[in-house]
Amino acid sequence: VLHPGDFAKSDLAGKFDVILFPDTDKDILMTGKRKSSGNYYMGSYHPDYVKGIGKEGMEKLMAFSDGGGSIISWGQSARLFEGMLKIKKGDVEEEFSLPFRDLSPDLAKGGLYVPGSLxxxxxxxxxxxxxxxxxxxxxxxxxxxxxxxxxxxxxxxRRVIGKYPEKDILMSGYAAGEEKMGNRAAMIWMKKGQGQYVLFGFGPQFRTSTQASYKLLFNAILLEQVD
Structure with missing residues (x-):
């Protein structure tokens, strides 16, 4: 297990081929604190156990990816890779943005509500x-x-691996405005240099109860270089 506070002091490229990020808020991953209305709040755990990835840790993660490492992420943690990213090579910094964006905040404002459904x-x-x-x-x-x-x-x-159908999206449970998800990407693959990213918009292993999607996660873990 690799904790967020371990990134800055770990030889990621030397120890790992694949790094997985479960469904965790971006701010908690980066800072160890929850952000609400522009303010950060400490949790109830001792500070030694809630350290974030931080700037140096993120630099290590991007170097891991640039060297051919694979990153797998699902749920909220996918936002860790949205927007401007940097790869530091000596004194040179390369800025880039991966070719994706999370639409869910805008869709939620428009009425999308899925509390946890199939x-x-x-x-x-x-x-x-x-x-x-x-x-x-x-x-x-x-x-x-x-x-x-x-x-x-x-x-x-980049490649869209899975998407929601245009209609009849909900299979079980409750959802409001689910048609706003229609024809949108649910799973994507991206490549930057030698690094690969597999992002899930759903929990492929949710509480060990979604066996139909396990294989997608296993395939991602075992994924070799894709041209």
């Missing part, structure tokens, strides 16, 4: 991440994140 996702065929999978499955979703992708630049690439 929804349908359509998967592409003939891709290593969907090996052994049917064309559609039910996944556990809280309605976040919901992805959109953009045309990749320079040494980047």
């Amino acid at each position: 929804v349908k996702v359509k998967l592409i065929e003939d891709h290593p991440l969907t090996l052994g999978m049917p064309s559609s499955i039910g996944v556990f979703s809280r309605g976040r994140p919901v992805f959109t992708t953009s045309v990749p630049k320079f040494d980047m690439d």
